[in-house]
Amino acid sequence: MQVDTASGGAAGGHGREGRAWALGALGSFLLLLIVSELFCRTLLGTGALYGLVDASGTLTSVAEVKARARAFAGRQAVGLLGDSVAGVTALVQHRVPRARQRSLTAELDRRLTPRGVLPLSADGLLLPDVEGLLETLEAPPRDVILLLNFRMFARSWETEASAGSRDGLLPVAMAGPREAPSAAAAKGRLDARLYESAAGASSLFLVTQVLRARLFVPTRKDAIERGLARLLPAAEDDDLAASVLRLRIAPIYEDRDWNPASPAFSSLGRILARRRSAGRTLVALVPQNPSETAAIAPERLQSNRDLLKRTVVNALGADSAWIDLSDAMPQDAFLDHCHLTGEGNARLAGTLAAAFVQPGRAAP
């Protein structure tokens, strides 16, 4: 009898300790969750997050796009729309020192002080993405610089299914019935929807994803390579990597007429129509490496550039500010086919800032 009572008492003691442990764990977890959520909400609401973290070249979710626009609204920052040319990814991948201070976004931000730049560019962004992005903003920036890249008009993006890079930014005009997705695509869309819901519901989750993008680990392979690069002497690019790059960029510099009926041009028309009644809009065709454009017949290259100019000028009207910089940089200003070195970005930012501030001086 005595033994039973003792073991029962010991079991009761363990049970009480277990409950106290669980209560303590749950309490501290919830407390930290609430405090962190409030802290992250303040970071986003005041815009302090983007003073601490450079977010150029990445957009992690629609919720973040909205939060970022709200954060920059107070100082009427100039919206910078475009693809990886504006961001820091290529500089980081090419291990340029102080890459984050030398991106086009950073250079332009300094030149447009005190208003600065609202970074709305992202790697691989296409024109339907830009259109969708502008639609998601409750209060789009009054003034905008839109960077156009040859890549946006490539044949690869001419079908409705391939015209946008991110389902979350699908514009209204392209949101009609689509083909039934494959099982893998359906799962991908469900994952993306869950991710978007989490970003919309929790500021803490949203901030962790901004930090995740800031660490720039698009793939585990890249993270390992960058880690090894710090330890090992720089190796020459191998032939395989060079061949893969050539295959990837070949469609961008294909010798063909751009298609004015493509989703890219349709989207550009709608973007510019929205901007016509808004504030100042500077549209720029960004520099291309002359070693790549040499593959295009000169008269075809010129007719494509003229088509783009007509599209912009006709859509924006007399107030349009169009600047074609596609042949403005020498070969040594490039890291690759279209991404500029730090010095190249500084020169491009100077030209864009001058054209934006004094649109009359923009090169035709």
Next chain:
Amino acid sequence: MSRAFRRGLLAGAAIFLAVVLVLILSGDLSSSGFIYVDF
């Protein structure tokens, strides 16, 4: 405050930190459907 409760507090904080670190450091960003790797 019992020893078990204090240990629980520490464990809860450690679990929270681990969750945040996993969210920041783990996985492939392209799986979000928003980060575009091939630029």
